[in-house]
Amino acid sequence: MSLPGVIDYIVFSNPISTGVINLAKSTSNTILPNLGLQSREPGTQTVKIITERIPLDQLARNAGPMVRLAGLSGATAVILGAYGSHRKFPPVEKEDVDLKVVFETANRYHFIHTLALLATPLCRAPKTSATFLSAGIILFSGTLYYRAFTGDTKFSKLAPIGGTCLIIGWLAMII
Numbered sequence: 725m726s727l728p729g730v731i732d733y734i735v736f737s738n739p740i741s742t743g744v745i746n747l748a749k750s751t752s753n754t755i756l757p758n759l760g761l762q763s764r765e766p767g768t769q770t771v772k773i774i775t776e777r778i779p780l781d782q783l784a785r786n787a788g789p790m791v792r793l794a795g796l797s798g799a800t801a802v803i804l805g806a807y808g809s810h811r812k813f814p815p816v817e818k819e820d821v822d823l824k825v826v827f828e829t830a831n832r833y834h835f836i837h838t839l840a841l842l843a844t845p846l847c848r849a850p851k852t853s854a855t856f857l858s859a860g861i862i863l864f865s866g867t868l869y870y871r872a873f874t875g876d877t878k879f880s881k882l883a884p885i886g887g888t889c890l891i892i893g894w895l896a897m898i899i
Contacts, residue, residue, distance in 0.1 A: 790854045794841040797861060801834040804869060814875040823872045830868030837861050837890055843897070853896035860890030 808831060813823035837857050844854040863886025867879045 790844045790850055791842060793854065793858065794838055794844075797834070797838040797841055797858070801831060801838055804834070805831045808869075808872065811873070813872060816875055823875060826868050827872035830865040830872060833868075833890070834861055834865040837865075837893070840894065840897075847897045849896050849899055853893050856889045856893030856896055860886045860888075860893055862886065863889060 808824075808827045813827065816823060837860060841854060841857050841861075844850045844857065847853050863882045865886070867883040867886060870879055871877055
């Protein structure tokens with residue numbers, strides 16, 4: 725068997741490829757007419773492809789405040805991460821909690837939700853999502869940062885509220 729014959733078999737003629745190709749043909753024959761895309765000749769379909777290019781400066785103007793907020797949040801996360809990684813944490817006498825672990829949790833959630841904040845301009849409700857994510861970062865990560873740096877637990881009751889805000893922020897991305 726020649727090299728072109730081997731490639732033809734691997735790509736088109738093997739049983740798996742043949743099955744996938746036949747499934748794609750039957751699916752397109754079923755779906756395209758239902759979308760109003762009729763065939764011109766038997767065996768051929770017309771597919772209308774719409775492409776729209778949005779200039780980068782227009783996209784940046786529309787996403788500006790949320791992207792800037794994400795940039796500020798990311799910079800804060802890096803600064804606090806650097807500070808916390810070189811800091812000596814206060815000893816905790818009453819509890820069995822390592823404050824460095826508390827700090828690392830705060831910083832990890834801060835970074836992850838800063839990245840989520842970057843995606844909010846792509847949502848249907850960007851302001852709602854950004855508001856809840858920002859509030860969640862402040863209430864959840866902020867509370868954990870405070871506890872890690874001071875050892876004080878007086879704001880610890882705000883962490884679950886912040887966690888709920890983070891969840892609502894993610895859910896706001898899908899509505």
